[in-house]
Amino acid sequence: MTTWKSILTYDGGPYHGWQVQPGLATVQGTLAEALEHVTGESVLPQGSGRTDTGVHALGQVVSFSLATAIPAANLLRALNRALPASIRVLSVEAMDDGFHARHSSVRKTYEYRIFPRLAVGQDRICSPMLAPWVWECRWPLVLGAMQEAARCVLGSHDFTSFAASDPDRATRDADTEEAPDNVRTIFSSEWAEEDGLMVYRVTGSGFLHHMVRNLVGTFVDVGRGRIAPEYVRQILEARQRSAAGATAPAKGLFLVSVEYAA
Structure with a gap:
């Protein structure tokens, strides 16, 4: 058996998330079908994380084991021929x-993209070529305030306030040595303006269910003036999901990269 590491990029729009589900198109299920088509082996590839319905990936890492002896270049070419263009x-x-x-990863980076419809004093139109991959936000946003709020989550914290209920967590905790708590370490958290978009990038030791989208929803509340930037610290301390903002739409979120120990 050979253990393989693969890096995938995908448009999450056509899929019901990463994890295989009966009767539904998923990224994991589609990749498993392609592997069986290429090698004749029935294997379930393991992803670095389970992206939700509509979430995209620029650098999802996947591992799987095959008995088939096949050169890496041939496997790469054959899989791309067998997979859909998405x-x-x-x-x-x-x-x-x-x-x-998943078990070997040490940090992940996500990116969230917002198209601010109200910017520089005008009502902007989001191109249909861009709309499937951004949150078209209807409120005017103050980037500086959002950046100040983003810095409040740096370091190690209990992120219960930013975590949705995860029905699969008990299964994941059963096969890992990690403590089943909601403490995560955020190494970088920042907003930037790029090509007319507001882009949030965050790198952490790991992320809870919907955590990035809930952070973004809260930062948008800051950007539109509903709460002060420093209030994010109180939200963290509350450890109650109801204390934070709404969940940002899935389509603006991208898994950018996954890092592993040398």
Whole structure:
């Protein structure tokens, strides 16, 4: 058996998330079908994280084991031929047997993209070529306030206030040595204006269910003046989901990259 590491990029719009579900199109299920088509083996690839319905990936890392002896270049080419255009395999690499896309990861980076409809004093129109991959936000937003709020979540905190109920968490906790708590470490958290978009990038040791989208929804409340930037610290301390803002739409979220120990 050979353990493979693969990096995928995909448009999450056509899929009901990463995790395989009976009767529904998912990224994991579609990749499993492509692997069986190419190798004849029935395997369930493991992702670094379970992206939700409509969430995209620029660098989702996947691991799987195959008995078939096949050069990496041939596997890469064959998988891209077998997969729909909404999923592309960027690389495949043989790894040591102990490698696991989720268990071996040490940090992840996500990006959230907002198209501010009201900016520079005018009502802007979002192109249909862009709309499936951004949140078209109808409120005027103050970038500086959002940046100040984003800095409040740096470091290690209990992120219960920003976590949705995760029905699959009990299963995941059962096969990991990580403590089943909501403490996560955020290494970077910042907003930037790029090509007419407001872009939030966050890197952390891990993320809870809907955590990034709930952070973005809260930061937007700050940007539109509903709450002060420093109030984010009180939301963290409350450890109640009801204390934070609404969940931002899935279509603006991208899993950018996953890092592993050297």
